[in-house]
Amino acid sequence: MIDSLCDQVTGQDVAVACFYFDFAVQKEQSSVSMLGAVLKQVVSGLEKVPMEIAQAHEDQKKVIGGRGPQLADIIQMLYTTASEKPLFICIDALDECVAEQRAKILDSLDQILRRSPSTRIFVTGRPHIQVEIGNRLLGRVAIIHITPTRDDINNYLHTRLGEDTTPDAMDSTLKADILKKIPEGISEMYVEAMTPVKLPPAVH
Numbered sequence: 001m002i003d004s005l006c007d008q009v010t011g012q013d014v015a016v017a018c019f020y021f022d023f024a025v026q027k028e029q030s031s032v033s034m035l036g037a038v039l040k041q042v043v044s045g046l047e048k049v050p051m052e053i054a055q056a057h058e059d060q061k062k063v064i065g066g067r068g069p070q071l072a073d074i075i076q077m078l079y080t081t082a083s084e085k086p087l088f089i090c091i092d093a094l095d096e097c098v099a100e101q102r103a104k105i106l107d108s109l110d111q112i113l114r115r116s117p118s119t120r121i122f123v124t125g126r127p128h129i130q131v132e133i134g135n136r137l138l139g140r141v142a143i144i145h146i147t148p149t150r151d152d153i154n155n156y157l158h159t160r161l162g163e164d165t166t167p168d169a170m171d172s173t174l175k176a177d178i179l180k181k182i183p184e185g186i187s188e189m190y191v192e193a194m195t196p197v198k199l200p201p202a203v204h
Contacts, residue, residue, distance in 0.1 A: 001090070001122070002016065002018050002090050005088060005090070009088075013085045013086075014085060014086045014087075014088065015041075015042045015045050015046075015081065015085055015086070015087045015088065016041075016087075016088045016090070017037075017038040017039075017041035017042050017087070017088070017089050017090070018038075018041070018089070018090040018091070018092070019034050019037055019038055019089075019090075019091050019092070020092045020093060021034075021091070021092065021093040021094060021095075021096040021097045022093070022096060023093075023096040026096065026097070026098050027098075029097060029098075029101070030098075030101050031071055031101045031104035031105045031108060032068070032069075032070070032071050032074065034091075034097075034101075034105060035071065035074045035075065035078065035105070035108055036068065036069065036074055038078070038089055039074050039077055039078055039081070042078070042081045042087060043077075043081060046081065046084065050077075050080050050081065050084065052076075052077065052080050053077050053080060053081070056069060056073060056077060071104065071108065074108075075108050075111055075112060078112055078116075079112065079115050079116055082112065082115075082116035082118065082119045083116065085118075086118040086119070086120070087116065087118065087119045087120070088119075088120045088121075088122070089109070089112075089119065089120070089121045089122070090121075090122045090123075091105075091121070091122070091123045091124070092124050093124060093125060094123050094124065094125040094129060094133075095125035095126040095128065095129045102129070102132070103132075103136070106132065106133065106136035106137060107136060109121055109137065110136055110137055110140070113137070113140055127145070130143060150183045153182065153183040154179065154183060157178060157179055157182060157183075158179075161175060161178070161179075
């Protein structure tokens, strides 16, 4: 989806940033690190760093210990960059973020959407966070349930098994077990949330 979006905006003055949550590194993936990573991607694509962001960077270097920007600072800098060009933020597996941090992230995204009308946000997560997303981004999301079919999973598994660089390490019994058990364990996967307003005129 991100590749497709980037292809669509190639040559246009549009910024695309993404972030992937991972349950294995929950402690490291805070609201500050997530939105900071998004900001870094956006700024790296600008021809010129806005004066406000450059000055904030210089100010932070003067702080004892080189403390990084705080959440409010990052949100403000995202406002600044979003005012320069349309911005798309894609966030994968939000359900794998710690609940406390997830609340901060959704509240931050809500602030960004309120002040940056050209910003679009795409989020994936398992169904149990649907209510939380709806409550914190009230009136700003369209929710789509996606359930993969058994054929989808089987096609994917066959493709990956066909790419195995050590095929001799797997006998036919193990391969059959993989093709049988994994599709049985798949349930409804993700809820997608995005701003329901129209895309910027430059994007088709």
